[in-house]
Every structure is written in C-alpha cells, then in structure tokens.
Amino acid sequence: MIAIGEASRQSGVGIETIRYYEREGIVPKPERAANNRRLYSLHDVGRLRFLRKCRDLGFPLADTKTLLDLSEGGSDDCQPVKELAEIHITNVRDKIGELRRLEAALSELTANCDSGNVSCPMLSKLRTAHGQ
Amino acid sequence: MIAIGEASRQSGVGIETIRYYEREGIVPKPERAANNRRLYSLHDVGRLRFLRKCRDLGFPLADTKTLLDLSEGGSDDCQPVKELAEIHITNVRDKIGELRRLEAALSELTANCDSGNVSCPMLSKLRTAHGQ
C-alpha cells in the first residue's frame, strides 16, 4: 500500500485531482492508515491510470466514470462503450470543423494587417455592421 | 436610447451577458432611466456587436477587451492587434492539432469495437499498463 503522492506519481493523476475524484465519487474512498493518510493499492493505481487515459482522450468526467464502471463491471460489453466513443468522436470532429472555420476567418481578417499599417483593417472590419 | 432587451436583440449579446460585461468592466456603465433601467445608445450597441464578433472569433474576453480599447483608442495601430491575432491563431492551430491526434487515437481504439463483441478491445486497451 502506498501514499497518495506515490499513487499520483505512478498514475500520472495529480494529488489534488485524486482527492477531487474521491470527493466526486469517481473513485471509492481508499483505506486510511492509523495516521489518517490515504492508502492505495496497485488496483487503485490501475484505476487512476484508466481514468487518466480516458481524460487524455478527452472524454468528459461523467463518461470517464461510466467507462470505468463498465470496465470494472465484468461484462465487457462493447455496445455502450462504442456508443460513448462515437458520440465523443463526433463532438471532436465538430470542434475541429469549428476551429478550422475560426482559423480561416482569422487568417482573412489579419491578411492585410501589416505592422506599418496606420489604419488597421482588422479593427475596421470588426467595427462594420456586417456579419449580423 | 433603448432598453437592455432591445440592445441584446440588436447586438446578439445576451441580456445576462451584457450585465456580466458591465460588472467585469468590459463595457462602461450605461445611463439609467428614471426607473433605474439601463439605457443604451447606438454607439453602445456597436460596442456590443464588436465584442460579440471578437468572441465569435474565439478571442479570450481579456483580449476582446484589449481589442475594444484599441478600436476606441483612436490610433488604430495595427501592431498590437496583429500580435494578439497571431497568438490566438497559433493557439487555434495547436488545438486543431491536438483534436486531430485525439480523433486518430479514438478511431484506432474503437476500430475493432463491434456491437457483437463480448470482450471490448477498447476497454482492454485502456486497462493496459502502456501509454505511461
């Protein structure tokens, strides 16, 4: 059994984040030593690593919790996992599209923005009544 | 002079958001009618529209405030505008790259995730010790 700092190091999840996950009920309350310090098992560390990977993949915390429950549920049924992942990947693609539109709009706005320019074309475009 | 609801309609900025901008000092406190209701001029509406365009372009609110100040400052110097925009466009591109990596990782993870699968390959990959 290891302390929270070591569990943090081994899992890549920050100490404060581990405590936050505990408060939020994402992970079960760990054992406590006689001095009231949290004690984590290898299994607990594995769980934290699992959570970190889900979060790194951009899953919302609630989905991450669901995935963890599915993973520990034993059945390992693909169906609900697939659904969550597909919704998420759709969201990711939507965001990419949105950001690409942003990038294009910004490029266009700053196209004639030279350092030597006195009247800034970007500001004047932002001031016009167009674009709703 | 118009009320806040009309200013909201004309600018596309929500009523609560307008009041929030006022609290945060993004826009100056407007005139008040005898009944304590806020009164906005055409100039005020133009300012709100400017803010909305900046926000739609994804600029952080603080940058948006800076752009507004530059726009109203009179000098219309391109230099600081260009700098803000370039930092922002870099951030946007970074985010696009990050999301593309996410998309690829998710696609790979779910590649063999069929509805008929009993042991979910995505869950088992998330459980492995790899990937730090």
Place this chain on the structure above:
DNA sequence: TATAACTCCTGTAGCCACTACAGGATCAAG
C-alpha cells in the same frame, strides 16, 4: 380599472474539471 404578460432590477449559485491556496499535523533523515 383590473389583470395578465412582459420586461427589467439585484444578487447569488451553477457549470466543468480541476488548481491553488491557508493553516495545520505528521513523518523521515541528519
């Protein structure tokens, strides 16, 4: 004139997923 429906006011809390303290207790090493 009554009343309903609308708009406005202030102030506060919630969203997401942490992150950063403050203020204190305990522990290990020299």
Place this chain on the structure above:
DNA sequence: CTTGATCCTGTAGTGGCTACAGGAGTTATA
C-alpha cells in the same frame, strides 16, 4: 531536535457565461 517533505481538511478561484429567485415596474387587453 530541527529541517523539509508529505499529508490532512476546507475553501476559493479559474473562464465566460447561464440560470435562477424574488421583486418591481411597464404595456396590452378585457
């Protein structure tokens, strides 16, 4: 015995809104 690392609880802050609650005033209709 001191120093420094680690741990504890509890609270507040981040960004940029958004959603109330609870009340006051305004406008339109019966």
